[in-house]
Amino acid sequence: MTAPGRIADRSARPAAEPIIRMIGVDKAFGDHVVYRDMYLDVPKGQTTTIIGPSGGGKSVCMKMIIGLLRPDRGRILVDGADVTEMGEEELRALRRRVAYVFQGGALFDSMTVADNVAYGLREHTDLSEEEIDAKVRACLDMVGLSDDLLDEMPSSLSGGMKKRVALARSIAMEPDVILYDEPTTGLDPKNIAVIGDMILKLQSELGVTSLVVTHDMPMAFRVSDHIAMLSDHKFPFVGTPYEMATSEVDLVRDFVHGRIADAP
Amino acid sequence: MTDLLDRIGAVLVRGIVQMGEVSRLLWITVRRGPRRPVGFGEIKYQTVMLGVRSLPLATFMSLFIGMILAWQFGWALQDFGAKMALGYASSLALVRELVPTVLAVTVGAKMAAGIAAELGSMKVTEQIDAISALGADPVKKLVWPRLVAATLSLPLINAWSNVVALGGGAIIADTVFGVPAGYFYETYIDELVPMDYLSSEIKALVFGGLVGLIGCHHGFRTEIGTEAVGRSTTDTVVACSISVIVADFFLTMIFLPV
Ligand SMILES: Nc1ncnc2c1ncn2[C@@H]1O[C@H](COP(=O)(O)OP(=O)(O)O)[C@@H](O)[C@H]1O
Numbered sequence: 001m002t003a004p005g006r007i008a009d010r011s012a013r014p015a016a017e018p019i020i021r022m023i024g025v026d027k028a029f030g031d032h033v034v035y036r037d038m039y040l041d042v043p044k045g046q047t048t049t050i051i052g053p054s055g056g057g058k059s060v061c062m063k064m065i066i067g068l069l070r071p072d073r074g075r076i077l078v079d080g081a082d083v084t085e086m087g088e089e090e091l092r093a094l095r096r097r098v099a100y101v102f103q104g105g106a107l108f109d110s111m112t113v114a115d116n117v118a119y120g121l122r123e124h125t126d127l128s129e130e131e132i133d134a135k136v137r138a139c140l141d142m143v144g145l146s147d148d149l150l151d152e153m154p155s156s157l158s159g160g161m162k163k164r165v166a167l168a169r170s171i172a173m174e175p176d177v178i179l180y181d182e183p184t185t186g187l188d189p190k191n192i193a194v195i196g197d198m199i200l201k202l203q204s205e206l207g208v209t210s211l212v213v214t215h216d217m218p219m220a221f222r223v224s225d226h227i228a229m230l231s232d233h234k235f236p237f238v239g240t241p242y243e244m245a246t247s248e249v250d251l252v253r254d255f256v257h258g259r260i261a262d263a264p
Numbered sequence: 265m266t267d268l269l270d271r272i273g274a275v276l277v278r279g280i281v282q283m284g285e286v287s288r289l290l291w292i293t294v295r296r297g298p299r300r301p302v303g304f305g306e307i308k309y310q311t312v313m314l315g316v317r318s319l320p321l322a323t324f325m326s327l328f329i330g331m332i333l334a335w336q337f338g339w340a341l342q343d344f345g346a347k348m349a350l351g352y353a354s355s356l357a358l359v360r361e362l363v364p365t366v367l368a369v370t371v372g373a374k375m376a377a378g379i380a381a382e383l384g385s386m387k388v389t390e391q392i393d394a395i396s397a398l399g400a401d402p403v404k405k406l407v408w409p410r411l412v413a414a415t416l417s418l419p420l421i422n423a424w425s426n427v428v429a430l431g432g433g434a435i436i437a438d439t440v441f442g443v444p445a446g447y448f449y450e451t452y453i454d455e456l457v458p459m460d461y462l463s464s465e466i467k468a469l470v471f472g473g474l475v476g477l478i479g480c481h482h483g484f485r486t487e488i489g490t491e492a493v494g495r496s497t498t499d500t501v502v503a504c505s506i507s508v509i510v511a512d513f514f515l516t517m518i519f520l521p522v
Pocket residue numbers: 029032034052053054055056057058059060061
């Protein structure tokens with residue numbers, strides 16, 4: 001456990017205006033309720049982490065933000081615009097600004113690593129092939145991968161490498177908001193640190209807003225301005241890492257100390 | 265009894281719902297597909313994948329269809345002493361009906377199953393969602409090139425298969441029934457009018473579009489889990505066979521009004 005003292009300075013930052021607001025969201029699959037009357041604000045230019053049990057709906061939350069899933073009820077605002085009411089073109093524009101890094105990577109397995117990373121650039125920009133190549137190399141470097149992988153197919157990569165290529169693919173578009181779905185699960189400590197550094201760097205240098213799902217509490221404490229805890233179909237606890245670490249609420253303490261069961 | 269009726273009803277409803285979904289997919293695809301960039305590179309690639317790779321199977325199937333049909337008609341005509349009419353008798357059934365239909369339920373179903381398996385595994389591994397998440401359109405990127413490729417390649421394969429089936433018929437006519445291959449060829453061609461070729465090609469075109477769409481539709485609606493990919497693939501073959509036969513019936517009605 002990280003000592004509360006080490007995290008106190010980050011939590012001193014004042015909360016910014018929310019860039020993402022989820023308001024009264026219900027979401028169910030059949031009779032399987034995932035969210036009920038859920039609220040969550042994600043402050044602009046800061047890093048918010050979601051913690052919660054597996055199968056609790058963390059990925060569903062992120063997919064609703066970029067309109068891959070629609071809530072049954074409620075509003076989801078990104079910069080004031082309601083995602084649930086967006087048409088095809090507006091969603092396209094939204095997804096250029098808000099990147100989602102899939103939990104499993106979701107790399108295109110018919111394309112090389114280079115083509116995967118360049119996908120968004122080819123789709124949205126008129127960059128020349130040289131410019132794209134330079135950009136792809138820079139993004140791989142950001143996630144701690146070497147250029148040797150450029151021509152590899154995703155099937156020949158390890159799970160951790162796939163994850164980092166997926167990260168590179170998302171940051172290539174220079175999004176304003178990045179939704180990281182378990183970016184460090186299955187990575188070794190050195191690469192967890194690399195990803196943590198990257199999140200911090202994107203935030204401090206480019207002012208990127210990050211929403212991170214993680215099971216890794218040290219990572220959560222290291223990168224977060226705010227931590228939101230998912231429980232009982234909503235986010236009953238949102239606070240600074242310091243508030244989380246010093247919380248007297250049993251549920252929060254259980255979670256912070258790794259004593260939480262997976263969702264049924 | 266009511267149980268049986270219920271089941272039949274459920275199957276019919278499912279069929280109609282699927283027809284609706286496939287029509288919707290067709291509508292979206294033809295609306296968004298031709299937008300620039302049209303994606304000729306991917307269309308060409310898919311045409312090679314779907315079409316050229318189906319040539320061996322198509323050649324094999326049509327050779328045997330030609331031989332079997334010539335044998336059946338030869339055997340029947342022999343009794344009337346009319347075996348020299350073998351070319352006249354075989355051509356219409358082969359060109360207008362058997363070649364395009366058998367191709368569609370074999371080669372076409374193979375294409376559709378391949379598409380469904382490919383897109384299904386992309387769906388399961390969230391690659392289709394990833395296309396959306398990167399701000400691109402999965403229908404444009406995946407369905408459009410496959411639909412165009414299937415719609416183009418089946419008529420091309422059909423044209424080739426018609427030639428092969430004629431050859432198969434000629435082999436049997438000559439070697440088994442003693443009808444000279446050259447004579448078989450002349451009578452075979454003599455019986456056909458341009459409309460017969462055209463209806464053969466139009467059938468192949470419609471069947472090609474159908475199998476392409478059905479394959480994509482089943483791939484896209486694959487549910488979570490790897491066994492779901494297998495289920496999608498089998499469903500695709502069944503859906504293709506049924507819709508090809510039904511479409512064939514209506515096309516035949518149109519081309520041969522009584
Ligand atoms: N597309 C879907 N269709 C049906 N059920 C889904 C779908 N996506 C997620 N679920 C269900 O919603 C629940 C939450 O899933 P998820 O958000 O992936 O959990 P996690 O918190 O582990 O990311 C799970 O029970 C999952 O089975």
